[in-house]
Amino acid sequence: MARRLGISRAAVWKQIQALRLRGYKIASSTRRGYLLTEKPDLLDAGRIKKDLVTNWLGRDILILPEASSTNAVALSSIGQRKSGSIILAETQKEGRGRLSRGWASPPGGIWMSLVLRPNIPLSWVYRINMAACVSICRAVCQLGLEAGIKWPNDILIQEQKLCGILTELGAQVDRLDYAVVGVGLNANNDTAAFPSQWRSTSLAARLGRSIDRCALIAAILNEMEQALDDMESHELYEEWCSRSLTLGKRVRISSAEGELIGQVLDLDQDGALILEQGGDRRRILAGDCIHLRPERAAEAT
Amino acid sequence: MARRLGISRAAVWKQIQALRLRGYKIASSTRRGYLLTEKPDLLDAGRIKKDLVTNWLGRDILILPEASSTNAVALSSIGQRKSGSIILAETQKEGRGRLSRGWASPPGGIWMSLVLRPNIPLSWVYRINMAACVSICRAVCQLGLEAGIKWPNDILIQEQKLCGILTELGAQVDRLDYAVVGVGLNANNDTAAFPSQWRSTSLAARLGRSIDRCALIAAILNEMEQALDDMESHELYEEWCSRSLTLGKRVRISSAEGELIGQVLDLDQDGALILEQGGDRRRILAGDCIHLRPERAAEAT
Numbered sequence: 001m002a003r004r005l006g007i008s009r010a011a012v013w014k015q016i017q018a019l020r021l022r023g024y025k026i027a028s029s030t031r032r033g034y035l036l037t038e039k040p041d042l043l044d045a046g047r048i049k050k051d052l053v054t055n056w057l058g059r060d061i062l063i064l065p066e067a068s069s070t071n072a073v074a075l076s077s078i079g080q081r082k083s084g085s086i087i088l089a090e091t092q093k094e095g096r097g098r099l100s101r102g103w104a105s106p107p108g109g110i111w112m113s114l115v116l117r118p119n120i121p122l123s124w125v126y127r128i129n130m131a132a133c134v135s136i137c138r139a140v141c142q143l144g145l146e147a148g149i150k151w152p153n154d155i156l157i158q159e160q161k162l163c164g165i166l167t168e169l170g171a172q173v174d175r176l177d178y179a180v181v182g183v184g185l186n187a188n189n190d191t192a193a194f195p196s197q198w199r200s201t202s203l204a205a206r207l208g209r210s211i212d213r214c215a216l217i218a219a220i221l222n223e224m225e226q227a228l229d230d231m232e233s234h235e236l237y238e239e240w241c242s243r244s245l246t247l248g249k250r251v252r253i254s255s256a257e258g259e260l261i262g263q264v265l266d267l268d269q270d271g272a273l274i275l276e277q278g279g280d281r282r283r284i285l286a287g288d289c290i291h292l293r294p295e296r297a298a299e300a301t
Numbered sequence: 302m303a304r305r306l307g308i309s310r311a312a313v314w315k316q317i318q319a320l321r322l323r324g325y326k327i328a329s330s331t332r333r334g335y336l337l338t339e340k341p342d343l344l345d346a347g348r349i350k351k352d353l354v355t356n357w358l359g360r361d362i363l364i365l366p367e368a369s370s371t372n373a374v375a376l377s378s379i380g381q382r383k384s385g386s387i388i389l390a391e392t393q394k395e396g397r398g399r400l401s402r403g404w405a406s407p408p409g410g411i412w413m414s415l416v417l418r419p420n421i422p423l424s425w426v427y428r429i430n431m432a433a434c435v436s437i438c439r440a441v442c443q444l445g446l447e448a449g450i451k452w453p454n455d456i457l458i459q460e461q462k463l464c465g466i467l468t469e470l471g472a473q474v475d476r477l478d479y480a481v482v483g484v485g486l487n488a489n490n491d492t493a494a495f496p497s498q499w500r501s502t503s504l505a506a507r508l509g510r511s512i513d514r515c516a517l518i519a520a521i522l523n524e525m526e527q528a529l530d531d532m533e534s535h536e537l538y539e540e541w542c543s544r545s546l547t548l549g550k551r552v553r554i555s556s557a558e559g560e561l562i563g564q565v566l567d568l569d570q571d572g573a574l575i576l577e578q579g580g581d582r583r584r585i586l587a588g589d590c591i592h593l594r595p596e597r598a599a600e601a602t
Contacts, residue, residue, distance in 0.1 A: 121586045121587055167474045168478075169471070169472050171472065172468060173427050174588075286422055
């Protein structure tokens with residue numbers, strides 16, 4: 001190899017080491033040379049853009065080997081970030097979920113933030129969440145898996161958590177300045193190591209094989225642009241309802257006001273959950289939601 | 302003076318110079334000594350706190366001789382700012398109004414930001430603006446002036462602009478993280494130098510004398526805490542309506558969707574303006590508002 005390239009064997013070895021550091025698995029054998037045995041599962045802007053058909057989303061991609069969290073990176077530099085720009089990290093040291101909860105972000109997952117600057121009133125911001133949930137479901141379904149939405153911001157496969165969405169925004173009282181949509185999706189990362197009470201799953205665990213993260217990111221962005229451009233439509237709201245796993249279920253809702261158990265009757269256009277509890281109807285805008293088993297019919301004695 | 306204090310005349314002179322630098326006007330006369338002729342109009346946390354009767358608002362006061370804008374200072378350090386903390390600047394280099402407009406902030410005005418972290422859903426944020434408008438009106442009225450609210454966020458005296466409010470916030474889709482309420486109030490600053498199309502006025506111009514800015518800030522904070530604690534009440538909404546100068550007026554509204562001219566029929570609980578235009582009713586959440594003269598009755602020909 002050194003002869004063919006006209007460089008020293010030490011120089012070849014140095015480049016091989018550099019590739020190994022980037023995750024390439026390369027076997028070596030004295031006098032026979034090197035053999036590439038495995039390409040790394042690394043994010044690459046070029047490979048994402050190859051499959052992109054968007055007009056404005058994902059045209060500007062920043063990939064970090066490590067970040068505190070991609071949302072934190074986006075928020076701390078929000079003045080310099082154009083609408084549609086994307087930040088990805090191979091791992092996050094301080095991944096965050098709602099209510100300041102931690103979010104495990106080992107290598108192999110998709111830890112991504114989207115910077116959006118839609119010209120919408122503040123009362124429409126939940127629609128961004130709807131668009132994100134719907135488009136991730138669509139992209140995951142293209143892999144042959146059935147994913148649905150757990151209110152308010154999770155994507156589940158068979159009641160196990162595949163993906164969480166954390167949308168943070170800056171605004172004036174009557175106008176949105178920016179939204180940062182954080183997506184944490186268990187793709188090829190090992191969720192077996194996560195605490196069992198998290199009830200997590202990953203695409204790799206469901207499919208029995210690794211997926212191409214770059215292709216999935218492109219698919220998500222393609223669907224997301226369409227959903228965001230369509231944000232104000234009744235169709236988006238209807239698709240969000242039809243993909244909901246929470247609608248119709250018995251749930252326990254925890255919020256600042258306390259705990260409620262009841263049946264989910266409806267989800268409204270603003271993203272609120274309509275709960276029936278002992279004959280009363282409650283409209284719930286914010287809270288944690290746990291899906292419960294259906295109540296057993298009272299046994300006749 | 303040096304003899305009485307047991308220090309050198311040079312040491313007295315040095316302290317006098319320090320006071321002069323802080324704005325004290327001190328006359329001096331050889332062998333007769335020094336005479337304080339004028340106290341400076343400077344902000345002082347101790348003088349503000351002397352009149353404060355609040356429980357949580359204004360307990361932490363930062364005063365800067367100069368800031369880009371007090372909102373910018375608050376936002377760039379929001380993680381370190383407790384709810385109720387206040388930032389004041391003697392002048393702002395880059396004072397801002399809504400829609401990124403500039404705001405002149407010479408010495409003598411009140412350029413103040415309040416950091417708030419109320420536990421409210423996002424749909425309630427306009428109530429913060431209501432509370433701010435109402436409490437500033439109350440404090441100004443205590444000076445014997447009649448101030449009212451021009452929708453959505455200005456305080457006027459006889460159709461001239463006394464004060465503007467710029468509330469900026471950070472949030473998740475279902476929950477407010479923080480609000481920074483920026484108040485720009487022409488107190489003792491000279492507004493005669495402002496361009497006439499701004500139609501500005503100041504407290505000093507209206508009263509024919511300078512006011513005590515520290516006392517007024519304390520009065521605003523006292524009223525503001527009460528209004529914020531009462532944010533969800535119907536009474537606050539009713540007071541906001543009764544202090545409105547826009548309700549009932551003919552107005553021109555400019556927004557992203559274009560320009561509308563009509564009669565203001567109502568202001569709703571969410572802060573939206575209900576406009577009647579040629580028999581149609583429009584609900585307007587955001588926009589610029591100009592008060593017009595009443596339409597002359599059509600003359601009979």
